[in-house]
Amino acid sequence: MDKRIAESELILNSRGAVYHLDLQPEELAGTIVTVGDPDRVQEVSKHFDKVEVKRQHREFVSHTGYIGQKRLTVVSTGIGTDNIDIVLNELDALVNIDFATRTVKQDLTRLKIVRLGTSGALQGNVPVDSFVVSSHGLGLDNLLPWYEFDNTTDEEALLEAFHEQVQLRPGSASPYLISAAPGLAAKFTDGYISGITVTCPGFYAPQGRALRGPLSHPQLLEQLTAFKLGRFYISNFEMETAGIYGLGRVLGHDCLSISTIVANRIGQQFTKDGAAAVERMIVKSLEIIGNE
Template sequence: MKNRITDANFPRTGDGRVYHLGLRQGEVANRIVTVGDPSRARRISKFLDASPEPFVLQSERGFLTITGKYSGTPISIIAIGMGIGNMDFFVRECRESLDGDMAIIRLGSCGSLVPELPVGSLSLPKACVGITRNYDYDFTAATTESSTYRSSNPPYSISRLVEGHQPLQLHLKEVTEATRPEGASDAAVRADFVNASADSFYSSQGRQTSFPDHNEGLVSELLERVPGVATLEMETHHLFHLAAVYPKPPSELPLKSTASRPVLTRPEGEISATGSAPKSETEQEHSRASRGAIYATAIQMIFAQRQSQDFITPEEVVLRENWAGKACLEALVKFNVQSTQPDEGSVWAKL
């Protein structure tokens, strides 16, 4: 740690940089493509405008941010690594580093569970579920009965569905189809499936190792319980979840009656420690929402087929990555973001 941290609740350096991504206001755009692999971020960044030269920041915690312009529009490409924890760092720290709406597309790889999505396909999930390992389950038990998944203490938990932002998803699908390259004429592009995000590449995705994970029936249980589930990976559910629960800006909130007085968080007349009157619950909700809305969707490259055990070739990866990466950029710059932070003082203005 090179700089003193000023706030233990939401750590920042004295010059305003967030703790894990290393960013500060003006270094991240309202439109973001997020990937796992830093090399993928660098390869996609070649599609950004040559001028101004993109801003590049590698944080001490391994997050890579590349901010520049695409067709004259500010955009960021951020590599976050793998897993729920890193997705949480990314969304929360970006949200606190910029004003206005956020439009986020997750570009990653995944495994397919259904024959309709063979290796080389692109899936744009309409919704996600999360799969988490139950640490209270007795993993030292000798066997796992199929009924264990329906017990009060199953080895794995499957969450309820959370939807992505449908307008952005459908817009991305249109752009992806319109930019289909030669050599991918037969690749499936689907936007009608559900994705599952697991908290482990191995146990919570039903892979068999020497550990007693009790996951032999997990994939079958997932397919039975979640209609339309087709892909498995590790990040998208948490992105969709955070976008869905983030408070809507006042303009998108339903109108509330003013006939009754708002409920106060303290007894009437009590003054807060700052010397100001306490905020009503409505005022607090609007205050939390002041940064803008979060719109999120994803596009996934099918690298593995769990039924056939097929795996993508390096040549196919290059073709899909270029195709999907450019589609993400095209879709984001054409997507109407209602509120954006000003260019003044931003990295793209300086560059």
């Protein structure tokens, strides 16, 4: 008999829906778009031919519908990898745990999860309004160290090079690195820049921004920009990608993260029309996701 998951561990609400996302299993599609901003859910689903489910609980807004025959769910995660822990575990529970028996299903489902986010560039030649596909997520947040997971030897080599080239203050982070799902990444090449995305536990000091609070690691930007191993380099940073790639690895889902560059930290520029650039990323990426 498979182990029953207790009510305190997998929390279902009065609708029988998973606690934070307020979704029932039949309300979720097998292909999922995540966005940080709850208002961006509507910006994605307005391109659907039909929307059949709309749910909202806290910052987690979900719309499920169709582009042609393809069923898709778009869900907002809010900001940060603490929210990614919630969203990825609940998406996984919706497909891989039987809510009636509270046991893990025999046949596991592998979801396709594509993040459409915004990000800051760490290279002069990654301009504002361009689109970056994250070849890897490099986490300076603290989510993945709480899970058991395996790295490939290529990932280990990149992480070792990162430790050598970027010496963070002891105790500030336990960097981890996970690659994108290769099959998905291969579909997003034309018009996308590929690079390593660093995921930070904040927007200000953890991304080298000093307004009034002094930085413990003032050389962070310079060191991230200079990082290199063979053809690999760091293109950008934001606040969710590594958590998504990491939990995709832990739970067995195919994940990809795409970002519109809204700030270039090297040229110190900010996009003049971020909404238009994000709209272009959504349209361009949905053309591929809708035909997946």
